[in-house]
Amino acid sequence: MKIILVDDETKFINMLARRLSLRGLEADVAYSGDQALEKAAQTRYDIAVLDMKMPGMSGFTLKRKLLDQLPDIKFIFVTGHGTLDQNGVPDQFDDIFLAKPLNIDTLIDTILQRLHPDQ
Amino acid sequence: MNRQPLIIKNQRWLDFLFHRPNIHLASFQTISNYPRIWIISILILAVTSLSPLVMATFINNRLIHKSVDAELVLQTDRVTSNAKRSMRFFLEERLNALRFIVNELPYYTLIDNEHLAKILGNLKLGFGGFTDLSIIDADGSQIAYAGPFNLEGKNYKTQSWFTQGIEQDSFISEVFTGYRDIPHIIISVRSETAYGRHFLLRATLDTQRLMDMLSSYKTNVHTDIFLLNHSGILQTPSTIFGKVFTTAPITIPAFSDTTQVITPEINKENAYVIGYSYIDTEAVTTPFILMVHKKKSDVMGTWLNLGKTFNWIIGICCLVMMVIITLVSTFMVNQLYLADQAKAETMLKMEQSQQLACIGQLSAGIAHEINNPLALINETAGYLKDLYQYTGEHRSDKEITELLDDILEAVSRCGTITSQLLGFVRQFDVQISSVDVEKMINGILSFHKKETEYKGIHVTTIIAPNVPAIETDRGKLQQILLNLINNAFQAIEANGCLDILVSHLPPKKISIEIKDTGCGIPEENLKRIHEPFFSTKKEKMGTGLGLSITYGLVKKLQGTIRVESSEGIGTIFTVTLPVKMQKEEKA
Numbered sequence: 001m002k003i004i005l006v007d008d009e010t011k012f013i014n015m016l017a018r019r020l021s022l023r024g025l026e027a028d029v030a031y032s033g034d035q036a037l038e039k040a041a042q043t044r045y046d047i048a049v050l051d052m053k054m055p056g057m058s059g060f061t062l063k064r065k066l067l068d069q070l071p072d073i074k075f076i077f078v079t080g081h082g083t084l085d086q087n088g089v090p091d092q093f094d095d096i097f098l099a100k101p102l103n104i105d106t107l108i109d110t111i112l113q114r115l116h117p118d119q
Numbered sequence: 120m121n122r123q124p125l126i127i128k129n130q131r132w133l134d135f136l137f138h139r140p141n142i143h144l145a146s147f148q149t150i151s152n153y154p155r156i157w158i159i160s161i162l163i164l165a166v167t168s169l170s171p172l173v174m175a176t177f178i179n180n181r182l183i184h185k186s187v188d189a190e191l192v193l194q195t196d197r198v199t200s201n202a203k204r205s206m207r208f209f210l211e212e213r214l215n216a217l218r219f220i221v222n223e224l225p226y227y228t229l230i231d232n233e234h235l236a237k238i239l240g241n242l243k244l245g246f247g248g249f250t251d252l253s254i255i256d257a258d259g260s261q262i263a264y265a266g267p268f269n270l271e272g273k274n275y276k277t278q279s280w281f282t283q284g285i286e287q288d289s290f291i292s293e294v295f296t297g298y299r300d301i302p303h304i305i306i307s308v309r310s311e312t313a314y315g316r317h318f319l320l321r322a323t324l325d326t327q328r329l330m331d332m333l334s335s336y337k338t339n340v341h342t343d344i345f346l347l348n349h350s351g352i353l354q355t356p357s358t359i360f361g362k363v364f365t366t367a368p369i370t371i372p373a374f375s376d377t378t379q380v381i382t383p384e385i386n387k388e389n390a391y392v393i394g395y396s397y398i399d400t401e402a403v404t405t406p407f408i409l410m411v412h413k414k415k416s417d418v419m420g421t422w423l424n425l426g427k428t429f430n431w432i433i434g435i436c437c438l439v440m441m442v443i444i445t446l447v448s449t450f451m452v453n454q455l456y457l458a459d460q461a462k463a464e465t466m467l468k469m470e471q472s473q474q475l476a477c478i479g480q481l482s483a484g485i486a487h488e489i490n491n492p493l494a495l496i497n498e499t500a501g502y503l504k505d506l507y508q509y510t511g512e513h514r515s516d517k518e519i520t521e522l523l524d525d526i527l528e529a530v531s532r533c534g535t536i537t538s539q540l541l542g543f544v545r546q547f548d549v550q551i552s553s554v555d556v557e558k559m560i561n562g563i564l565s566f567h568k569k570e571t572e573y574k575g576i577h578v579t580t581i582i583a584p585n586v587p588a589i590e591t592d593r594g595k596l597q598q599i600l601l602n603l604i605n606n607a608f609q610a611i612e613a614n615g616c617l618d619i620l621v622s623h624l625p626p627k628k629i630s631i632e633i634k635d636t637g638c639g640i641p642e643e644n645l646k647r648i649h650e651p652f653f654s655t656k657k658e659k660m661g662t663g664l665g666l667s668i669t670y671g672l673v674k675k676l677q678g679t680i681r682v683e684s685s686e687g688i689g690t691i692f693t694v695t696l697p698v699k700m701q702k703e704e705k706a
Contacts, residue, residue, distance in 0.1 A: 080490035101497035
């Protein structure tokens with residue numbers, strides 16, 4: 001299972017990656033959309049956790065571009081704008097929105113659910 | 120529970136009298152005292168429209184009464200003087216005839232009964248009204264008699280008429296019965312024999328003749344004409360006071376030989392006019408007073424009835440006008456009140472929404488900026504905690520993990536606050552899609568599964584079978600239900616109940632009722648629960664934004680929300696939403 005975390009808040013994303021790895025989930029980090037696309041060119045990621053609002057490329061633009069490269073990739077959006085489904089209630093969209101600050105357990109649950117929706 | 124709307128509907132016309140004062144609205148209303156305006160309006164309209172009518176009626180009534188009085192006096196005066204003149208002439212004529220006889224004929228011819236009878240016959244032919252004739256000498260003995268009664272040889276010395284008659288040249292008596300028991304009048308003239316002795320020529324007048332003459336002046340049944348003597352005893356029968364010789368219960372008017380009319384001031388029902396005159400002939404005064412009695416109400420009945428009818432019509436008109444004035448005033452003032460009320464409501468809403476928008480923009484800006492550092496704190500503290508838990512170092516140092524938990528909890532609280540603040544901004548941008556309410560409710564309830572089991576809360580969801588899928592904004596509806604259900608769970612104590620009832624309100628609405636058996640909301644707080652930052656859950660980390668956002672969202676979904684609560688019993692939130700939400704035109 002390959003995970004990529006994309007956010008312009010470097011400290012935040014590094015900390016998140018470390019916490020995930022402590023829980024047995026290895027994740028790559030990218031600090032911008034361009035960087036994420038570069039990394040995606042080399043690795044087949046299963047899931048991407050994207051910040052909605054980043055300087056340069058927004059989360060949604062990145063999503064479209066990533067889909068071009070990796071058609072099967074799943075997305076989880078993280079946003080400082082808060083979301084309607086902060087408790088993880090699935091929206092009608094394919095994507096899931098999570099609010100900052102994140103609950104690490106919610107994030108992991110969501111990742112697992114996105115990757116293995118049948119379980 | 121809430122019957123107010125029904126009562127208000129029944130009192131639609133009198134809203135301004137029975138409305139419940141609302142301090143929030145009152146400050147936006149132009150006029151504060153509607154009952155006063157109502158009363159003033161009725162008074163002004165009534166006075167301006169009714170006073171001319173009332174005045175005209177009053178003047179008209181006075182005029183009618185005055186002219187009726189004047190007319191009556193005139194009529195009475197005319198009748199009285201005419202009757203008096205006839206009466207006087209009647210008596211004078213007969214007295215003069217007697218005078219002519221005693222002057223023309225010598226005494227010896229007069230005392231001849233046969234001759235006397237002839238004279239009587241001639242008098243009856245020439246004048247009429249004579250019953251008999253007699254010659255009485257100075258001692259009162261009747262010398263000669265002609266007439267139907269057998270009165271020859273009678274002595275009248277003791278009779279009062281005789282003593283009066285012998286003392287004057289001419290004499291007219293009152294009506295009396297005398298020896299013959301028939302009411303009659305005596306007229307007599309005194310003369311002298313060749314030897315210088317006085318004698319009387321006495322004639323008896325038939326009162327019937329007199330009565331016929333008087334009654335010929337009775338123009339109608341309401342007029343009564345009769346003769347009184349000076350002591351008030353009736354000399355001719357009266358339709359009002361009765362037969363001859365009864366005492367009439369009226370005060371004898373002061374002497375006047377000309378016609379007088381008096382109008383006694385008594386109650387209107389029996390008002391009458393009296394005309395009178397003392398009757399005197401040239402030769403002698405008579406004991407008669409001619410009285411004419413006219414009843415006002417009867418004589419002038421037509422006029423007075425006309426006046427009465429007029430008054431009735433005016434009265435009914437006034438009443439109808441008063442009713443119309445009252446209705447019109449009530450309607451106008453109520454319309455004014457309703458318009459004012461609507462204006463005040465709109466202004467209040469505008470003020471509220473402006474407040475909300477301001478707060479929303481400000482807080483959303485802050486929340487967004489705070490979220491990023493907050494996320495960093497969260498992850499850092501989380502990582503620190505992870506370090507302790509996963510690497511095994513300092514695992515025994517419970518204090519540090521507890522402190523880290525405190526930080527994480529505080530961050531989570533901040534996160535709730537900021538995300539709710541952001542909810543304000545999210546009132547724009549509506550996306551309509553088909554939503555299955557039942558599924559959504561079950562989804563939300565599934566997050567509370569653990570809490571339900573832990574607290575032993577009995578959850579019932581009743582979805583009416585005819586509830587259609589609705590077209591609305593999924594996200595917003597989700598947040599509305601989430602907020603309300605979260606609130607309910609927070610309020611419910613262990614072993615409480617949560618009932619969710621979804622029903623279809625044909626044709627175009629559905630209602631979602633969320634009913635808890637929680638602590639309830641005190642009445643003074645009920646009005647404020649939709650205000651931002653109003654919270655009673657200080658210890659339970661409430662932000663005071665949940666319901667405020669919910670109210671805004673429901674409005675955004677073109678629905679309404681109502682709350683009923685009894686302290687200690689529970690709270691019911693009822694959200695009514697359109698089945699098909701209309702797309703908003705962008706302003």
